[in-house]
Amino acid sequence: MSVLQNDLPRPIIDELVRAALLEDLGRAGDVTSQACLPAGARAEAVIRARVPGTIAGLPLAEAAFRQIGDGLAFHAAITDGHRVQPGDVVARIAGPALLLLSAERVALNFLTHLSGIATATQTYADAIAHTSAKVTCTRKTLPGLRAVQKYAVRKGGGSNHRFGLDDAILIKDNHIAVCGGVVEAVRAAKAYAGHLMAIEIEVDTLDQFALILALPDAERPDVVMLDNMPPETLAKGVAMNQEAGGKPVILEASGGITLETIAGVAESGVDYISSGWLTSSAPSLDLGLDIDID
Template sequence: MTFDLSPLLIEDAVRAALAEDLGRAGDVTTQATIPATASARAVIAAREAGVVAGLPLARAAFLQMDQRVAFEGWMEDGAKVAPGEIVARIEGPARAILSAERVALNYMGRLSGVASLTAAYAARIAHTGAKVCDTRKTTPLLRAFEKYAVRCGGGANHRFGLDDAALIKDNHIAVAGGVVPALRAAKAFVGHLVKVEIEVDTLEQLGEVLAEGADAVLLDNMRPDELRKAVEMVAGRMVCEASGGVTLETIAAIAETGVDLISVGALTHSARALDLGLDIEIS
């Protein structure tokens, strides 16, 4: 499957990252030690097993430093990689390659880490009909890329921001005066293409939601036996999403209750970067 990122998002993000790293004087180490005319060949290789993500950002980092750099991906985002396996080859002006190295690896390591963790969660529930999805617990300004990495790892995306869906949480319910007033206000406010989801903590609240109607219900911090009962109550009338403290050890039991989605904040807020390295090839 091919995954896409907006070229405009990539261009702006990479430019800002390079500017942060190069600062006011540029890469003084590389300028001091590497002749301007020098060329180099390098590979990006995996130091550990995982799932690759972020190749378009790595490519942009090298090309923004110098358009003469040739970047050849040896696999696509979403591919599984083994330790020592080559992910990409780079050739061109040595200064550009060395100066862009850290930005390229930072993006790839972070996104590959998210994709790899997502793949681990997805594997635990592959025998069920449930999908693992992300949350808004993302790194500021990296949300689009981290959610892209979740897709690369076999997960699904929840809403991207506060503006693309209405998700009524417990605090909204408390201020609005209850489940029913909150639902009625949300449905009256949003357009016909905007989905409305509401969080519930109890089966009693779920009963109120079913009477009033919604597009989806978020079943928060419920035990598997409660989730199973909730799925029976909903009976396919709306999307059922489970959430709250989900781990690799608990996700299978949650999925086996029959829920449609399981949202996991850890996919983005706790993913460890995948160890990737850039190695210069010496002729």
């Protein structure tokens, strides 16, 4: 197996891939390959891109071919984050045909899904490259896949929002409703949080934002999310932030972000643009695995 450059801990990769292989193999393994393939058959396979995109998930594909059994050699032609064109070779696999075919779908499922996320993120990032804004993801991830989906966002040129409910405070509209207002919610969070825990609050109107900016620096949250606001309203929010005095808060825009709207949102001057679509709905990247028999 080749050593791939990635920033995902191997235990995370191996646990996800093992669960996927167990799900696919069921109780008897790949009965189609067992029934049809000649004993001892060997094969070579090539994974190629069929469309343009950005690759992510090679460490998981490698793990699928590694965990299925001994004897397969996996060689990545590129590393995650690499942009490909139709026909580009992504990886080569060689060894026992039974093992290769038994792991093929699990490997491709991870690779096409994560490459789709990386490609969507790269497309968004390219659209706002002329600004200082950054694309970030959300917690709208598939159960069990958050770590690898957020990894794919990074490989596509985006950044990661919080990973879960426990690593940052994000006060949303329902929290505000129960607390009685934005100021009350922020003050409660400030009283609870330790010095290493960031606080973000979501506001729906610039009037709510004005209440936040009226607070002393020590009482302000670290980040304010301007939710579902058009670019012209966002630009007003950016101006308010700069003119309020004291230390400006970090501004994040969210809500209904698309490829058609993201440039206008970024040009408003916000710092971050969050999109749940990147991890919840980005289409898989079309990659194919073709086999040549020895």
